[in-house]
Amino acid sequence: xxxxxxxxxxxxxxxxxxFEVILEGDTSAITMPGQFVNLDLPGFFxxxxxxxxxxxxxxxxLLVKIAGKGTxxxxxxxxxxxxxxxxxxxNGFDFTLAGEHPILVGGGIGIAPIYGLARRMKxxxxxxxxxxxxxxxxxxxxxxxxxxxxxELLVATEDGSMGMKGFVTDLVKSRPERDYIxxxxxxxxxxxxxxxxxxxDGQFSFEARMGCGFxxxxxxxxxxxxxxxxxxxxxxILYKEEIVW
Amino acid sequence: MVNLSVNLAGxxxxxxxxxxxxxxxxxxxxxxxxxxxxxxxxSWKGTTAxxxxxxxxxxxxxxxxGMLNAVGLQNPGIDAVIRDEVPNIAKIFSGPVIxxxxxxxxxxxxxxxxxxxxxxxxxxxxxxxxxxxxHAGGKxxxxxxxxxxxxxxxxxxxxxxxxxxxLTPNVTDIAAIAKACEDAGADGVCLxxxxxxxxxxxxxxxxxxxxxxxxxxxxxxxxxxxxxxxxVYEAVKIPIIGCGGVSSAEDVAEMMLAGATAVEVGAANLxxxxxxxxxxxxxxxxxxxxxxxxxxxxxxxxxx
Numbered sequence: 001x002x003x004x005x006x007x008x009x010x011x012x013x014x015x016x017x018x019f020e021v022i023l024e025g026d027t028s029a030i031t032m033p034g035q036f037v038n039l040d041l042p043g044f045f046x047x048x049x050x051x052x053x054x055x056x057x058x059x060x061x062l063l064v065k066i067a068g069k070g071t072x073x074x075x076x077x078x079x080x081x082x083x084x085x086x087x088x089x090x091n092g093f094d095f096t097l098a099g100e101h102p103i104l105v106g107g108g109i110g111i112a113p114i115y116g117l118a119r120r121m122k123x124x125x126x127x128x129x130x131x132x133x134x135x136x137x138x139x140x141x142x143x144x145x146x147x148x149x150x151x152e153l154l155v156a157t158e159d160g161s162m163g164m165k166g167f168v169t170d171l172v173k174s175r176p177e178r179d180y181i182x183x184x185x186x187x188x189x190x191x192x193x194x195x196x197x198x199x200x201d202g203q204f205s206f207e208a209r210m211g212c213g214f215x216x217x218x219x220x221x222x223x224x225x226x227x228x229x230x231x232x233x234x235x236x237i238l239y240k241e242e243i244v245w
Numbered sequence: 246m247v248n249l250s251v252n253l254a255g256x257x258x259x260x261x262x263x264x265x266x267x268x269x270x271x272x273x274x275x276x277x278x279x280x281x282x283x284x285x286x287x288s289w290k291g292t293t294a295x296x297x298x299x300x301x302x303x304x305x306x307x308x309x310x311g312m313l314n315a316v317g318l319q320n321p322g323i324d325a326v327i328r329d330e331v332p333n334i335a336k337i338f339s340g341p342v343i344x345x346x347x348x349x350x351x352x353x354x355x356x357x358x359x360x361x362x363x364x365x366x367x368x369x370x371x372x373x374x375x376x377x378x379x380h381a382g383g384k385x386x387x388x389x390x391x392x393x394x395x396x397x398x399x400x401x402x403x404x405x406x407x408x409x410x411x412l413t414p415n416v417t418d419i420a421a422i423a424k425a426c427e428d429a430g431a432d433g434v435c436l437x438x439x440x441x442x443x444x445x446x447x448x449x450x451x452x453x454x455x456x457x458x459x460x461x462x463x464x465x466x467x468x469x470x471x472x473x474x475x476x477v478y479e480a481v482k483i484p485i486i487g488c489g490g491v492s493s494a495e496d497v498a499e500m501m502l503a504g505a506t507a508v509e510v511g512a513a514n515l516x517x518x519x520x521x522x523x524x525x526x527x528x529x530x531x532x533x534x535x536x537x538x539x540x541x542x543x544x545x546x547x548x549x
Contacts, residue, residue, distance in 0.1 A: 212515035
């Protein structure tokens with residue numbers, strides 16, 4: 001982790017209440033896809049922990065869903081606004097543990113870290129199989145970006161307006177040879193995926209309301225088979241065998 | 246050259262800045278970020294006799310000018326703290342540490358103090374009396390002068406170390422509680438703990454925190470804390486650790502002028518992990534502006 005100043009470079013609407021925000025600054029503390037930044041927004045006491053979608057030497061890309069006043073402010077900040085940021089928080093996905101046949105699964109705004117993960121797997125010579133789930137075609141975003149990476153892409157929508165009608169669990173079941181999952185999305189989705197018998201192991205990204213984001217306040221701890229863990233510091237990625245619901 | 250040292254009931258601190266219990270863990274996370282030896286001391290995470298898992302999620306909520314928490318005294322228990330954390334504290338911090346303890350009975354408080362009596366690096370025991378008394382129908386020890394005095398007597402019998410009682414602001418007359426602690430032998434008092442609060446989630450129409458209520462902290466409570474330190478300073482002679490919403494070196498000076506000998510910094514650490522470092526760096530300039538060569542001269546200055 002380091003404490004840095006990020007400057008807003010752009011914000012564009014991807015769908016409904018989903019935006020892509022690009023920040024510029026020191027990214028040296030970011031080492032793994034699935035880590036997050038904790039942004040100090042003007043007028044708010046607590047920082048906003050937001051998953052990193054992708055990064056390079058000098059920019060960070062975030063996908064932000066408006067969930068309240070803070071995220072509403074964030075996506076509408078003008079280019080040039082500077083944000084005090086705790087960068088490179090959390091443990092991140094480790095695809096080197098994922099074996100030969102992983103599947104990457106993102107649900108809704110949870111697809112954010114899946115993109116950065118897929119790009120790094122591709123760079124390492126692996127063609128990732130990516131399954132994305134949305135409520136409806138009008139809520140879908142980032143499909144072109146995933147295709148541009150050269151991923152094999154599966155899509156499901158709850159209303160069937162795009163891709164398979166159903167849930168990401170149906171997409172995973174359609175590929176029974178896939179025995180390792182790397183995933184981020186809403187809790188009910190994670191729980192349903194966790195229960196799929198075809199998975200021998202996997203990495204699941206959790207979210208929680210956080211106080212500090214760096215492990216000090218234990219505001220975000222959840223029970224695991226190995227005792228209580230801090231979502232911010234010991235996570236946000238937990239491994240299949242340690243998760244309890 | 247400003248002298249920042251203060252004396253808390255016989256314990257010398259190089260400066261009055263102490264990260265508050267519950268915002269600094271056992272020092273590990275901050276020691277990764279900066280040399281925590283610059284601190285006067287730190288108050289470790291509230292420790293009870295047995296391990297406590299704490300409250301269900303969510304435990305944290307936000308508000309204008311601060312936050313609410315209902316962590317619920319999650320801690321590994323006193324034996325694990327002495328076994329696993331104390332040796333690590335010795336590696337990352339050379340000064341006296343403040344051991345914050347909780348308890349649900351007089352015997353639990355006393356037993357925790359007995360176990361800490363031989364832990365050399367513990368300079369002060371800070372006794373959180375905001376826990377409900379399991380033997381008195383759940384009434385908080387800290388909300389009744391007679392109960393607060395009973396805890397004070399019990400812990401004083403159990404340890405030779407200086408004992409500071411950490412007081413809750415959720416009372417009608419905090420000065421009366423402080424006086425009862427002083428009369429029962431307390432070496433000092435620390436105030437304020439968090440103010441009881443609640444937020445309601447408009448989507449679910451239910452309390453936002455799973456525990457329903459949470460403790461309010463952050464800059465919004467600062468004037469409440471200053472007022473209470475002022476009131477307690479008028480009522481007792483023992484030293485006061487001022488705590489509540491402190492975010493800057495100026496806030497530290499204000500808290501000391503109200504009557505504090507040392508100052509704890511809480512929620513500010515969660516927002517900015519370097520908050521205490523920045524405050525310590527800014528203290529000499531604030532002292533110079535106020536015309537004091539020794540920061541300890543500020544204590545109680547507003548009462549003169």
